[in-house]
Amino acid sequence: MSATTSIHGMWSNRLAFILAAAGSAVGLGNVWRFPYTAGEYGGGAFVLVYLLCVAAIGIPIMMAEILLGRRGRQSPINTMRTLALAEGKTPAWSLLGWMGILAGFMILSFYSVIAGWTLAYVVRAAGGAFTGIDAAGSQALFAGLTGDGERLLAWHTIFMVLCVLVVARGVASGLEKAVKWMMPALFLLLLVMVVYGAQTGDLGAAVRYLFEPDFGKLGSHAGEAILSAMGQAFFSLSLGMGAIMIYGSYLKSDASIMHNTVIIALLDTVVAMFAGLAIFPIVFAHGLEPGSGPGLVFITLPIAFGEMPGGGFFGGLFFLLLVFAAWTSGISLLEPVVAWLVENRGFSRVRAAVLAGGAVWLLGIACLLSLNRWSGYTLFGKGVLDLFDYVTANILLPLGGILIAVFAGWVLPRRVTQEELGMRDGVGYRIWRFLVRYVSPVAVALVLLNALGLLRAFGLG
Ligand code: TRP
Secondary structure (H helix, E strand, O other): OOOOOOOOOOOOOHHHHHHHHHHHHOOHHHHHHHHHHHHHOOOHHHHHHHHHHHHHHHHHHHHHHHHHHHHHOOOHHHHHHHHHHHOOOOHHHHHHHHHHHHHHHHHHHHHHHHHHHHHHHHHHHHOOOOOOOOHHHHHHHHHHHHOOHHHHHHHHHHHHHHHHHHHHHOOOHHHHHHHHHHHHHHHHHHHHHHHHHHHHOOHHHHHHHHHOOOHHHOHHHHHHHHHHHHHHHHHHOOOOOOHHHHHHHOOOOOOOHHHHHHHHHHHHHHHHHHHHHHHHHHHHHOOOOOOOOOOHHHHHHHHHHHHOOOHHHHHHHHHHHHHHHHHHHHHHHHHHHHHHHHHHHOOOHHHHHHHHHHHHHHHHHHHHHOOOOOOOOOEOOEOHHHHHHHHHHHHHHHHHHHHHHHHHHHHOOHHHHHHHHOOOOOHHHHHHHHHHHHHHHHHHHHHHHHHOOHHHHOOOO
16 A cells, blocks of 8 residues: 655645645746747647647546656656555666756746746836836846846846745645645636737737648648647646656645646636636737737737726736746755655655755856846857757657656556556546556657657658
8 A cells, every 4th residue: 555645734624625736737837938939830720739738638648647656756856766666666667756856947947037037017007117118128127137147047046046945944834825825816817818818909910820720831840830839738737857746746636637627727728718818819909919929918918907997906816826836836846855855865855855946046047147137158059048948848758758758657557556546447537547558658758759859860750
């Protein structure tokens, strides 16, 4: 029999888990990354592929990740070792946990810099910087921030301190109460923004752009676009690095993994679609470029806020809620390594959080410098920040996802997964098992190989 509790603490109920996991999933990935990535690949066709990835790859892998975490009840590294040994398999499966730690460091280091932008924009909105601003003015305002290394460093530092503070306080006490009102509030404000966009912007154009798939637009970049849609699904659902695994390890044994997963994935997807419906009407109404990249949200929304009565207030509130969304995601990126430091190095939670947070903070400095002083140093045409983003979402997370799916689908016996999922051998279980054994790993592997140009090298493409 496996353990029924974690030494790190437990969620007090099912709702707390849903909110924490949704808090991890819903973040900058939905409101910042999704719209601009969809914009870069031309809209509808990308969105359709994204939704397919969430359904056929994301949901089964999220179920698998929660299952593994709850079965092992430790940090991803130790969970994988324990579960592998229990099946008489090599403890090298713990490498999955190590890869997750690496991915978590890389993601949080650039994530914190972007979260810093949202912090800066709270202050700007509240200070009335958006009032009457036009497209050019908004673009200049954004460039003024990313070009200023010292300012970026200050905001990045504040965000990392916020993350360390919460993680240092432990699983249940601080976080659980915070997510309970932050998540509904974010949702409500996003609705306000959608309504506003519909009234003042070009909603029709936005809906056509997002939901009318034009596969011609993917053109010669189809492989790259599909890879990015899949990477976005992993990133947005927080899959493939152990964040959802460790959150699952704090979930009580009687909660249904399938029901919770579907709710979390739905929430995450709805927020991403709403973000698109809030942003693109403004983009089209103001003649902005949907494919303008990472600045998209920070350039479009201020224009809307600047025209709105009470825009300083709503703008400040919106970016503040974006800060909270990023915050509840940031802590989930730190938690796996902190749990490992506590388990294996005997550190106190506080010491572990400070140490891990400090390491991420240092790495983040390289990310923020790549936006200004180091903008000349690139690899494959990307600076450090873009490179970390690309490599983690499009390579490390999908690789982690394959390993999770293979372990849950092929290494763990049918009986174990049925017991942990609390499912009988019915239709639901069979669909999950089929997806996690065949569909997810094969689809992810094909997309990865194709993007790396390897299918062609093997004469298959
Ligand atoms: N899902 C979050 C977002 O969309 C980011 C995130 C949090 C994440 N934890 C993660 C991404 C773990 C990958 C892995 O903003």
